[in-house]
Structures are given as structure tokens and as C-alpha cells.
Amino acid sequence: MEPQLSWYLALSAVLFTIGVTGVIIKRNIIAMFMCIELMLNAVNLTFVAFASFFHDVTGQLFVFIVMTVAAAEAAVGLGIIIAIFRNRETLDVDEASILKL
Amino acid sequence: MLALLFILFGAMAIGCALALVAQRHPLYSAISLIGVFISLACLYVMLAAPFIAAVQVIVYAGAIMVLVVFVIMLLNVEEEEHRRQRLKFLVPVAVALAGVLIAEVAFILVSVQESRVLPTSATSDVGITQSIGTALFTTYLLPFEITSILLLMAIVGAMTLARRGGLIPPRDAGKRG
Numbered sequence: 469m470e471p472q473l474s475w476y477l478a479l480s481a482v483l484f485t486i487g488v489t490g491v492i493i494k495r496n497i498i499a500m501f502m503c504i505e506l507m508l509n510a511v512n513l514t515f516v517a518f519a520s521f522f523h524d525v526t527g528q529l530f531v532f533i534v535m536t537v538a539a540a541e542a543a544v545g546l547g548i549i550i551a552i553f554r555n556r557e558t559l560d561v562d563e564a565s566i567l568k569l
Numbered sequence: 570m571l572a573l574l575f576i577l578f579g580a581m582a583i584g585c586a587l588a589l590v591a592q593r594h595p596l597y598s599a600i601s602l603i604g605v606f607i608s609l610a611c612l613y614v615m616l617a618a619p620f621i622a623a624v625q626v627i628v629y630a631g632a633i634m635v636l637v638v639f640v641i642m643l644l645n646v647e648e649e650e651h652r653r654q655r656l657k658f659l660v661p662v663a664v665a666l667a668g669v670l671i672a673e674v675a676f677i678l679v680s681v682q683e684s685r686v687l688p689t690s691a692t693s694d695v696g697i698t699q700s701i702g703t704a705l706f707t708t709y710l711l712p713f714e715i716t717s718i719l720l721l722m723a724i725v726g727a728m729t730l731a732r733r734g735g736l737i738p739p740r741d742a743g744k745r746g
Contacts, residue, residue: 471575471615474682479579479612481674483586483605485667490590492663498595498641502602505633506586509609512625520616525704528621529712532705535628536716540723542633546640547730553644 476517484510497552497559501545508538574615581608595641599634606630620698 483506490503512531519527552564585604592598606629613622705713 469572471572472682474678475575475579476612476616477674477678477681479582481671481678482583485670485674486583486586486590488670489663489667492666493660494590496595496646498637498646499589499598502589502595502598502637505602505629506589506605509605509629512621513609513612516613516616516618516621520618525700526709528618528701529704529709531621532624532701533712533716535624536720539628539633540719542636543723543727544730546636547727549640550644550731559644559646 473517473521476513480510480513480517483507483513495560495562497549497561497564500561501542501549505538505542508534571615575612578608578611578615582612595646596638599638599641602637603630603634606634620701 487503487507487510490506491500494500494503512534515527515531515534519525519531549559553559556563558564582605585601585608588601589598589605592601606625610622610625610630613619613625
């Protein structure tokens with residue numbers, strides 16, 4: 469039996485939901501950051517599955533661009549994390565609830 | 570055969586994702602996330618997208634995770650200690666929101682299953698590097714160039730943010746030091 473399109477969509481949905489739950493329940497800012505990466509990957513799986521099942525290369529190009537955005541997000545996000553740690557000596561997001569440094 | 574592989578890699582991805590959320594130390598979370606990336610790369614190969622699979626391993630499991638692990642080690646992150654949660658009421662809210670999300674997705678899944686779907690074939694040339702390159706440099710040239718500008722902005726932004734002295738201009742920082 470071949471895997472159907474809906475199987476991939478279900479797997480992607482489960483991964484995305486785990487990512488959302490992680491962002492909500494985690495307190496460490498780096499762990500939240502990694503949960504966001506997990507959500508981006510779940511969406512990528514949907515794109516590749518649709519590209520494969522509809523024989524269209526556009527979905528894979530979207531994945532390519534999403535990966536670039538994820539790399540940019542990683543660089544800027546980790547820069548922000550380092551700046552927060554330098555100012556507050558903690559990575560707990562509850563401690564960084566004020567925008568003022 | 571393909572169904573068995575899908576179940577294997579899908580279970581690996583979900584297990585690693587659950588471990589990512591369950592681990593208390595960020596370094597173990599990072600290693601679980603690498604597991605998710607690798608199993609997703611295997612699924613991309615099954616979906617006849619070898620180029621995307623290779624980029625997934627090189628960019629995600631390679632570059633991005635090295636950056637994350639580097640920051641974890643640089644900041645010497647400790648394990649999350651057990652302490653009274655200030656926002657404890659958010660835990661049932663999170664579970665409820667996850668249920669809503671799953672319900673929405675189940676609705677979409679039912680809609681997709683009812684619609685007509687073309688059968689997949691492993692012999693299509695959609696996933697090979699040549700077709701991706703052709704599309705990237707002809708039809709989608711503008712998004713490609715905008716992406717390069719985005720990367721330049723990310724480089725400058727990351728350097729500005731992580732520089733010692735933070736966002737203070739160098740003139741004032743020199744006066745203080």
C-alpha cells in the first residue's frame with residue numbers, strides 16, 4: 469500500500485501541534501526557538517508532499533525559501549538571545565516580560 | 570513497503586518531536602530536533618525530492634543546529650529547575666488549543682480525502698536538481714533575489730545585536746570604556 473497524501477498531511481499536523489504546544493509550555497527561550505523550527509519543518513513537509521503529489525516544482529521552491537528564512541531567523545534570533553542573556557543573566561522568558569532592557 | 574518506511578520515519582519524527590518538548594536540558598532538545606530533521610529528510614527522499622532532502626540535512630541539521638548548539642554551549646545553559654509556575658493556568662489552555670488545532674486539521678484532511686488527487690509516480694522529474702534550478706532562475710528569479718537581500722539583512726542584524734555593547738553606538742561605548 470502506497471502512502472497517501474493525507475498520511476503526510478496528518479504527520480505534518482501532528483508535528484506542527486507538538487511545536488505549538490512546545491512554544492506555549494516551554495520557558496527556556498532556546499527551547500522555544502527550537503519548537504519554532506519544528507513548526508517550520510512541519511509546514512515544509514506539507515509543501516513537499518503537495519509538490520510530489522501534484523507534480524509541481526513550485527512547492528519545493530517554497531521549501532527552499534522557507535529554509536532561507538529559517539536560517540535568517542536563526543541568526544537574528546540567536547543574536548537576540550545573546551543580547552537578552554547579556555542584559556539579564558537568564559534565559560527564562562518569564563524574566564524577560566518587559567520590553568525595556 | 571513504502572507504507573512501512575513511512576510509518577518508521579513518521580514514528581521517528583513524532584518520537585523525536587515529543588522528546589524535544591519533554592527534555593529539560595536544551596542540549597538534549599537540540600539533539601532530538603536533529604533526529605526530527607533527519608527523519609524528515611528521509612521522508613523527502615520517499616516523496617521524490619532528493620535535492621530538498623540534501624539541503625535539509627546540510628542547512629538544517631548542519632548549519633542551523635550547529636549555531637544553536639554553539640549558543641547553548643556559549644551561554645552555558647543550565648537545566649530548567651523545578652519551581653512554582655507563575656502561569657500554571659496556561660497548561661490546560663495549551664492542551665485545549667492543541668485539540669482545536671488537531672480538529673481543524675482533521676477537517677482539512679477529510680476535505681482533501683474527498684477531493685480528487687493525482688497519483689504519485691517516482692519517475693517524475695519534479696524533484697531533481699535541474700528542474701528546481703531552472704524554475705528558481707527563470708520563473709522565480711525575483712523571490713530568489715529578495716531572499717538574498719533578506720540574508721544580507723540577517724547578517725547585519727545579527728552582528729548588530731550580538732556585538733558587545735549591544736545597541737549602544739560605538740561613540741558612547743568608547744566614552745564609557
